[in-house]
Amino acid sequence: MNPQNTEVTVKQTKNFETITRAESSSLLGAVFLGILGEFPGGSTLSSVISWKNDKSQAEQLDAKLHEINAEFHAFKKEIEDKVCKILESRLIMPHMHLFGLALETGKYYYKQNEMRELFANLIAKLFDIEMYKVLHPAYIEVIKQLSPLDAKILSEFRPKTPQRMAMTVSSIKRYIEKDGKRIRVDSDNNEIEDLDEAPQLITLTDENSQLMGYNFPKTIKPLVSYYVLDKISNKGTLLQGNVIKTGATEDISLISSSITNLSRLGLIEIDLNMQGSVDGSKEDIYKPFSEKPLLPDWKELSVHPLLKAITVKDVPTNYDEIERTKKLEIKKGIAQLTQFGDHFISACVIESEFTRE
Numbered sequence: 392m393n394p395q396n397t398e399v400t401v402k403q404t405k406n407f408e409t410i411t412r413a414e415s416s417s418l419l420g421a422v423f424l425g426i427l428g429e430f431p432g433g434s435t436l437s438s439v440i441s442w443k444n445d446k447s448q449a450e451q452l453d454a455k456l457h458e459i460n461a462e463f464h465a466f467k468k469e470i471e472d473k474v475c476k477i478l479e480s481r482l483i484m485p486h487m488h489l490f491g492l493a494l495e496t497g498k499y500y501y502k503q504n505e506m507r508e509l510f511a512n513l514i515a516k517l518f519d520i521e522m523y524k525v526l527h528p529a530y531i532e533v534i535k536q537l538s539p540l541d542a543k544i545l546s547e548f549r550p551k552t553p554q555r556m557a558m559t560v561s562s563i564k565r566y567i568e569k570d571g572k573r574i575r576v577d578s579d580n581n582e583i584e585d586l587d588e589a590p591q592l593i594t595l596t597d598e599n600s601q602l603m604g605y606n607f608p609k610t611i612k613p614l615v616s617y618y619v620l621d622k623i624s625n626k627g628t629l630l631q632g633n634v635i636k637t638g639a640t641e642d643i644s645l646i647s648s649s650i651t652n653l654s655r656l657g658l659i660e661i662d663l664n665m666q667g668s669v670d671g672s673k674e675d676i677y678k679p680f681s682e683k684p685l686l687p688d689w690k691e692l693s694v695h696p697l698l699k700a701i702t703v704k705d706v707p708t709n710y711d712e713i714e715r716t717k718k719l720e721i722k723k724g725i726a727q728l729t730q731f732g733d734h735f736i737s738a739c740v741i742e743s744e745f746t747r748e
Contacts, residue, residue, distance in 0.1 A: 470511045494514060634650070664724070
């Protein structure tokens with residue numbers, strides 16, 4: 392730590408109670424001892440001792456208690472190991488309203504590895520004075536509303552290992568026909584003035600990512616939505632929205648649900664008025680979306696009863712007729728972290744930012 396950072400830390404410490412590594416371990420031990428006095432569901436051990444009257448039930452209970460005890464000790468050790476990586480000069484007594492809420496909620500996820508790690512990271516960060524600026528009480532509720540798949544996909548927006556990135560993002564002009572005139576509109580089809588300016592080109596790298604308004608390392612991911620359009624009217628039906636390429640799964644319906652949820656929680660933002668391309672490369676980053684496994688079987692889906700029910704006109708059931716009258720439209724956009732999402736990842740996903748590196 393350089394002298395300037397030391398000075399900042401000393402000033403920050405005045406608002407916190409510093410503790411030693413031994414004291415942090417004792418605090419975690421005492422808290423988990425209290426947690427072990429209860430089942431995660433809230434039933435105290437004393438309330439189930441009567442089960443011992445039946446030998447088979449007693450054996451089942453003993454096995455369950457042993458399993459819970461082992462899982463909670465593993466959760467406690469996971470947190471202790473993370474706290475041990477924090478420089479002792481940065482250790483503080485965590486604010487108990489956050490510490491208590493995180494532990495109380497986290498104990499229900501002791502068997503779900505991905506979610507348990509999120510809580511373990513968050514709880515450990517509460518001991519680090521230099522991480523308090525990115526901590527927020529809402530993170531607890533956010534974790535509760537994430538699935539393991541959501542957590543995996545979110546982590547891909549900011550990898551744990553540094554990555555070189557250079558991508559150009561260009562704005563997209565959208566037009567509609569109105570009263571015989573070509574009118575420029577935004578993504579919600581609201582009319583806007585067409586200044587006939589050139590497409591906006593912004594190159595994002597590790598050094599100048601602040602050009603987009605954020606000053607943090609991030610990954611911009613190409614995103615698409617699939618539509619089935621009528622070739623004559625050009626009106627269409629959304630087939631699958633908010634699809635990205637991810638290493639977590641190839642099921643586009645699951646990907647769509649996760650991306651939609653991450654956007655709902657304010658962790659990522661979706662922009663269908665921007666498109667990305669890799670600098671210095673002819674690679675089409677949207678090509679995977681026009682190929683299997685990401686490309687949906689739109690002809691088959693077009694005759695699905697649910698799709699029939701939500702379209703104005705009957706969908707023809709003949710595949711040749713479908714191909715003659717319908718077409719697949721892939722609407723391109725991008726997905727990227729918000730500032731809130733970046734802070735959430737720093738607090739709950741990435742461990743290396745508070746270690747002794």
